[in-house]
Amino acid sequence: MATPNKPSLIPSVMEPQKKETFGNLGPWSEPSWYSSLASPYYNESHKKLRDDIRAYVDEKIKPYMLEWEENGEVPKQARMEWARSGYAFTDVPAQYRPKDVPGPAGIPVAEVDVFHLIISTDEGSRVEGGVGTALGGGSVIGVPPIVAHGTEEQKSKWLPGLFNWETSFCLGITEPSGGSDVANILTRAEKTKDGKFYLVNGYKKWITGMPWATHMTTAVRTGGPGAKGISVLVIPADSKGLTQRRIPNSGQKSGGASFVEMDDVLVPVENLIGKENDGFKIIMTNFNKERFIMSVGCNRKARTCLSESFAYANKRHTFGKPLISNQIISHKLATIGRYVESHWAWLEHIAYHISKSPLGWQDPDIAGQIALLKVHGGRILEMANREAQQIFGGAGYQKGGPGAIIEQMSRDLRMMVVGGGSEEIIADLAVRQETALAKKRGWKL
Numbered sequence: 001m002a003t004p005n006k007p008s009l010i011p012s013v014m015e016p017q018k019k020e021t022f023g024n025l026g027p028w029s030e031p032s033w034y035s036s037l038a039s040p041y042y043n044e045s046h047k048k049l050r051d052d053i054r055a056y057v058d059e060k061i062k063p064y065m066l067e068w069e070e071n072g073e074v075p076k077q078a079r080m081e082w083a084r085s086g087y088a089f090t091d092v093p094a095q096y097r098p099k100d101v102p103g104p105a106g107i108p109v110a111e112v113d114v115f116h117l118i119i120s121t122d123e124g125s126r127v128e129g130g131v132g133t134a135l136g137g138g139s140v141i142g143v144p145p146i147v148a149h150g151t152e153e154q155k156s157k158w159l160p161g162l163f164n165w166e167t168s169f170c171l172g173i174t175e176p177s178g179g180s181d182v183a184n185i186l187t188r189a190e191k192t193k194d195g196k197f198y199l200v201n202g203y204k205k206w207i208t209g210m211p212w213a214t215h216m217t218t219a220v221r222t223g224g225p226g227a228k229g230i231s232v233l234v235i236p237a238d239s240k241g242l243t244q245r246r247i248p249n250s251g252q253k254s255g256g257a258s259f260v261e262m263d264d265v266l267v268p269v270e271n272l273i274g275k276e277n278d279g280f281k282i283i284m285t286n287f288n289k290e291r292f293i294m295s296v297g298c299n300r301k302a303r304t305c306l307s308e309s310f311a312y313a314n315k316r317h318t319f320g321k322p323l324i325s326n327q328i329i330s331h332k333l334a335t336i337g338r339y340v341e342s343h344w345a346w347l348e349h350i351a352y353h354i355s356k357s358p359l360g361w362q363d364p365d366i367a368g369q370i371a372l373l374k375v376h377g378g379r380i381l382e383m384a385n386r387e388a389q390q391i392f393g394g395a396g397y398q399k400g401g402p403g404a405i406i407e408q409m410s411r412d413l414r415m416m417v418v419g420g421g422s423e424e425i426i427a428d429l430a431v432r433q434e435t436a437l438a439k440k441r442g443w444k445l
Contacts, residue, residue: 028337029307041115045107052105053123069129072253082135083163096159114351121293125300128408130255138209141290142169142217145282149274172204172218180425183227189220200265210244210258213237223277232279234271241265251411289361291374291420298377302384306336309391332387339380368433371426378417385409
């Protein structure tokens with residue numbers, strides 16, 4: 001007697017279930033939740049943001065980005081459109097945003113979470129050169145200390161202008177004498193006798209976005225040596241005694257990295273962020289978000305190296321067969337894929353912790369994790385770009401042509417590896433941070 005057919009709980013391999021797909025469908029060319037694997041982290045608002053920002057970048061930025069990079073500047077109109085698009089400055093609370101500037105993809109800013117940040121950063125990192133930086137100026141790293149630690153008066157004064165470029169910020173930490181060694185900065189700020197101003201003298205170097213900044217969120221020394229003598233001041237860029245000049249770097253030309261000199265610059269005491277001599281903590285917690293954002297950027301750029309190489313290896317024929325048919329080429333692509341995917345999973349895990357922590361980005365438990373995340377992301381990007389240039393051959397060394405993005409990235413990536421803290425310094429930070437936390441949890445040697 002024949003057994004009646006019963007519906008199977010497992011979809012037949014002969015009848016695959018139709019899946020939603022998005023973006024580049026090549027192997028590992030997009031985060032896996034886009035087209036292949038289920039994820040607990042993303043909902044419909046995340047998908048909408050992804051869809052909208054992808055369309056914006058593809059239409060309004062990518063066709064022009066290499067030209068803008070070569071010119072060393074993004075046109076003012078493009079910067080203005082980006083500021084008012086809703087995708088920029090999502091950490092600025094609603095009460096400081098113009099009513100006619102929506103949240104990203106129409107999402108109320110109060111509902112924007114760390115996974116929205118991942119998406120906007122990841123999609124924005126499809127833009128090469130310093131163009132992504134130039135679109136928002138250095139405000140993405142110069143504004144968070146004001147949002148997190150500024151007074152209501154400071155926020156009301158400076159934040160609304162971000163959306164029409166009346167205000168634009170950069171972050172002044174690095175000095176000619178050192179970058180990652182924040183505790184030993186030399187720029188000095190002393191109060192005038194009447195107590196109304198700080199008199200600032202010193203230098204800052206490699207300050208991203210400075211040519212378009214109206215203000216520089218600046219680390220200064222107001223007290224004695226070491227971390228306990230540091231404060232954060234917002235210094236107007238048009239102050240008497242402040243001069244700047246652009247630094248000709250090998251990459252990220254349109255990012256506007258600059259050298260800044262301050263000679264007896266008077267800054268109102270009302271421009272102090274937080275408490276005097278309490279700025280080191282503000283700077284360090286600001287690094288958490290900056291390094292996380294850079295880690296996301298490293299991951300996407302490594303993906304770009306992978307996807308561009310995959311496509312080229314399938315189209316390019318050598319010795320009468322596609323380049324991809326050589327096992328060594330497939331191995332290179334597989335290696336990039338496993339590094340990119342595992343790094344992305346780590347990114348999401350840390351993001352989940354941040355979303356659940358009452359302290360968010362200020363959580364002291366995440367500094368070491370994020371530091372290593374950035375080190376790993378930088379290493380992956382270096383490897384991915386090298387292997388991409390090997391696959392492209394001469395085309396990966398040429399400006400213009402099929403490997404133009406790979407060539408551009410080879411000049412830009414050093415900024416991704418060194419910026420936000422060099423890997424040697426922040427790897428050591430991670431060891432010290434995790435050791436202290438382990439001992440706090442009861443670890444005994």
